[in-house]
Amino acid sequence: MSLLAAAGPQLSPVGISTGAATLLVGVVMLLHVQFAAFQQGGAILVPLTDFLGMVRKDERQSRFAHGLLKTMAVVFAFGTALAVFAVMVLFTGLWGHFWVKLLRVMFWPLVIEAGAFVTEVAAIYTLYALWDRLAAVRPLRIGLGIVLAIDEFVQMLMINVVASYMLTPRPAFNVPLILFNPTLVPLEIHRLVGNLAFTGALIALVAGVRFLRARTPEERSHADWMGHFGLVIAIALTALQPLIGWEYLKELQLHAYASWYDMMMGGLSVAFLFQIFLLGLIFTAGIFFMWRRVHAAGIRSPILGICALLSLAAWILAAIPYTVGFTYESAVAASANAPIWQGGTIIPFGAMIPWKITALVAMTFVSITAVTVYLKQNSLGHLRWGEARRGQAMLLVTVGVSVSLIMALMGYIRENGRGPFLITGHMLINQQQNFQAPTAPGPALNGAPPSSVGTGPGPQG
Amino acid sequence: MADESTRSPLAQRLTRPVRGPMAALYRWMDSRLGLADLINKGLYEATPRRGAWAYTLGSATLVIIALQIVTGMFLLWTYVPSVTEAWDSLNFIARHDEFAAIVRGMHLWGAYILFVVVGLHMVRTFVSGSYKRPRELNWITGVILFLLVLGLGITGAMLPWDQAAYWTTVVVTNILHYIPVIGHWAREVWRGGNQVGPVTLTRSFAIHIWLLPALLIPMIVAHLYLLRRHGEFGSWVNYDPDATEEELAERMRHAEPPYPAKPTEPAYAVPADLDEFFPSQTAKDGVVSFILVLIIFIMAIAVGSPLEAPANPAILNYVPAPEWFFLPLDQLLVQFPQSWMIPVGVFIIPGLASMILMAVPFLDRSPERRPWKRPELMVPAGFAVFFLLFETMLAVNRLFNL
Amino acid sequence: MSRRRFMVLVTNLSGAGITLLIAAPIVGSVLSPIFQRRTHPWIRLGDIADVPLAQPTAYVVHFPVTQAWKVPAVPRIVYVVKLNVSGQTQLLSFSNVCTHMECDVHWDTNLNEFLCPCHGGLYSIEGINIGGPPPKPLYRYEHRLDGTILYVRDVLTEA
Ligand code: HEM
């Protein structure tokens, strides 16, 4: 706390409204996240597929690893450019006050982050330049891939330390608690799993598009296999997310109640409803893909059919809004928190407990079952690549687009969940823009005590 | 006496004519004990050659269990199982008896490493499908061993009678009273009363040093007997399920005992490439076990075994935390709150999990051993392992951020 | 009955008899705690005149161990709470043993609730379980007031 309380430099911000500054940072960061997530998921998939290609003497996997690495090398530059722009121009120019303070608390994680970045550049471009020559020493190439994966992991861990700290900060004098704050573990796992799923979904998306545009049987065959591969990764890993997300929200409820309230009952609950809608869409489209893909191979799988229907049912259940009004908060404000048949605006079937929980648990188990059954069909050698139909390619595209959307949406929810704070309980958004005096607290929403703003210990202090 | 040609080189050496003053004594002993035969039985054995390093995990487990038994025996030279003296006796060791402190440290770190190694052994036999016909009972005795080791771990943690031990005792014995109908009595039986007290410690002690080992040791004997009876399966890398019948028949002809292991599918009856158990496999076993024991030894000296403040039931600022290998179960206690859900978290979920684990050989009965051809097992198991790790991390996070 | 079957019967019966003779006292000794009688003497907790209103105050009380041989009395914490219920002062004496897994709960002045460190159970100032895993309210000690001196004994009642 002493670090935060120390008088920050009196920076005058660039004359631009808070709304515009927020929008700029938001758009740039959401884009950056998409690149970075792909980068991290890819860094795990490259050595993995390279390894599988080696031990199972599967040319397709090896070729895929190379293609993925080439894509990463190209995309890397864009993602980096965005990050550099955000740090050098947006953070320093528009959010200087916040950035300087954050740097003082998060100096070492950000230094490690920068170091890991250098290693990443080296690893990616070494692999890129020497890929074919390293084919002679395959274990070395895989090893380099693993170095890249670990490096990306460290980078994300460091950024997650910063991000989780902003959401659930602990007293600044307690370094272990700052680093290992309550939301670090859930955020880390949520993102690790999410990035892999996202990469899988992007692969499925590209494969779907390629399949639709394929001219030769070879193109179609490779796109079919790639779509299958990406989709299995996307669905299998997304199946973990309801549980991880639930635990993440639990930590928020305990340690950042205002944010939790905003997400569940307040203004952000609308975004959250859309999020759970997208989740249901991902599972349902993914499982329909498996069902229809197996069908295209001439196999009738009633289990996959039932899974698809159950997933659809769970999706519908999960997507029921809790209130026909805007949010629960507004329903309460309008004294309309009674079931609609009693003149209120509440739809009881939209309640989190037990309905949405039931739907989420169902989605989890149904998708695990579906992935298992689908992989079994594949392991029996029933699928021949290239025999998919256009409908399945469109399902792949649907999954890819929805996963991309859900990533952006979650970024939006997380960054806005802290409102009105930049660092929960410590620093307000409008202390950054239109900066007047460090002591003037902004409007405290959601019952956050204004007295704890700026100085003094936070809610957990 | 066994026929010379079926004797291992070692046994042959042991039975070759002995000269010198001890020759008569040796012959006298051997004709009565049958030592050479015994050694021959124990060591003359064929094992699959490929992937042999993965098959060292079982014997490493055995070595660490032996280490636990020996160090435990000598801890009893000082330790007193009494609420008034247990803590003092260990405190004495910590302050005045450096070697005993190392013994105690090795007992603790031995337990920690044991959990890791048993876990890996289990994962490896699962992935390689070693539990399939005719080795179902190898697996089932294994699962029982695993549960016994867990029981030993948790009762051992109750003995130092410091704060950690006391609260472990309180929570673990208290779980019993959520058993429907007889729960209250079950708790009293372990505690020796309605609250944790002097009798509780002596009972936990008796369970830790007599009851569970008395079950563990025969179970290990059964596990190893079954291993010898059916032969080490190894893993899919030793087999070629697409081989022709002639090739398989040829392999059978050249197989050494104990192959072929009957009854099983011909393709998986005899490994393509065999090696001698002694000394080829034992050398690898030895290296792995030695490294593990070395780690245990170093950790015992470098970190040792902690002793917290003496047990105190009236305390307002102590945060009880279970041993790390029980964190997933502790996290279930958090996730299954209030009345009827508590038994679900403490009995039904762990009970179902153990039952499913036991039933694995009967759920997966196809001859197929290659893991990528068995997604119906590997995929759910993957999720289960993730769940365990995730629960552990959540529990660490919770206790750290209290 | 043939001689052979008779011998089989004798073997089995002897085995069963041996087992029974050894097992009966063992089972009895293992189960004996269930049948033991316990005494619950009154223990002086102390003067509670100074306990402030609505501020749970922890007292350490030494209860004799009645479960076995003679060992030092066990300290336990009794929370004394004075509440103002419609003008009347109500006196409560809680055990601080969590009803979930029996960890020691403490009064958390930030939360204004009793917090259990084990799994995060929460209780209100009346001892009612209001959050986390605990299935029941905190137990109350039977107590007796002699002027301002409070006596308790470890007979616990549910609220
Ligand atoms: C806790 C004490 C245990 C000891 C001392 C032990 C010891 C051994 C040894 C020495 C082997 C042969 C070497 C090897 O394949 O690694 C073996 C094999 C085996 N163990 Fe264990 N084990 C234990 C626990 C378990 C557990 C927990 C399981 C599984 C639930 C298990 C399942 C098996 C199986 C299926 C085999 C046969 C492997 C094959 O033939 O390929 N064991 N065990």
Ligand code: FES
């Ligand atoms: S023991 Fe108190 S919450 Fe579990």
